[in-house]
Amino acid sequence: MLFGIPDPQILIGYGLAIVLALACIVYGLLNWNKGGSNDGS
Template sequence: MFGIDDPSILVGYLLALGFTLACLVYGLLNWNNGVEEQRDGS
């Protein structure tokens, strides 16, 4: 796949892309969440 035969390298690339995608999805899904937390207790 993509000219890379070693699965451990391929998995590394797929995970790097997967985590990037996760960042995008997380950011979009939570775009407007968390705006009212300024005065919360911890």
């Protein structure tokens, strides 16, 4: 029983939520300066 939670489905849910939030940070940093010129015109 990890972190007091017996059901792996709950643990996976918490793990994925944190990983996805980190993925958002990584995506934002990697693409920080990309797409600056395409103003749609």
